[in-house]
Amino acid sequence: MTTTYAALLRGINVGGKKKVPMAELRALLESLGHGAVRTHLQSGQAVFTSGHGDEESLAAEVTGAVERRFGFAVDVIVRDHAYLRSVVDACPFPAAELEPRQLHVTYFSAPVDEERFAGVDRSAHLPEEFRLGDRALYLYAPDGLGRSKLAEQLARPRVNKGVVATTRNWNTVTKLVELTAP
Template identity: 35%
Template sequence: MNIYFAFFRGINVGGNNPLPMKTLVAALDSIGARKVRTYIQSGNAVFESAEMNLAHLSRQLSAEINKRCSFEPHVHILTLEALSKAIVENPFPDAVTDPSSLHLGFLSSSPKSPNLEKLATLKKVSERFLLVEGVFYLHAPEGVGRSKLAANAERLLGVPMTDRNWKTVCKVMEMAGS
């Protein structure tokens, strides 16, 4: 069995796309996932599966949620190795002391022509970012809610992205070991 992480985008935000964690667990169970664990209500799951095709697994899970909840969320699935690599390759190790200021944006595919120059013009003096192999690292010490860089990153990268703060990334990795 392989250990995977499912990061959902746009669920349980402002009353939109409600997905109770019990329903999420049931949906994962129905597609053959085992040892399912969830973390907070924003759509983070750790599970085991024999399936090797991540795109197929993502489509299956999204379709199963659509059957149960009448909406089809974007689901980004990562392997244990991919998440571990993203943690190890964090280019801003000094930022981990304030885990809510450090974000990892997991891209659904490699951007063909990311507009990094435009992103650089949007960043505040205190902000830093780096795109590394499918992960958009963002350190926003003043908060991502007030960051023009954060607000425009997905559009300027040109591919769908789902974002998690450092605390969440570390917590789900910890859960994978339990």
């Protein structure tokens, strides 16, 4: 049985660094034996089918292959359609009422708990706010991610210590659900 996955590559093609052409990424995933490979945007989303492995082993496989091919390390999170759909369904904010640039999801490689964010003064950043989900953090940033002071706090190494974290805007979050649908 094959499963459709999304691979989320962290920090590629940003500011001219860690360049990974999407055509080459597709070819790389195909060379690993994955099928129905597609990419979305230039910022590190690939969708593929696989009949072997699990999310963690597939992420390690893609991470290793990218490093061998492009010569630099890239963190990768792999998630299946059911998980991606559950993230959308569990959104604690009124996504339909917001502009997609106002809502973001940070995917984590492992579960995180509230204690990790104890040092973040939530009231100092209002009306921005965040809520935790299943290996995900939902961020409401009414002025967008680029102007978000809360996003800066949430991206600090001490907050993300020991986990891979990568953020996508709501348009990308919902597009990945669509692209991985059976």
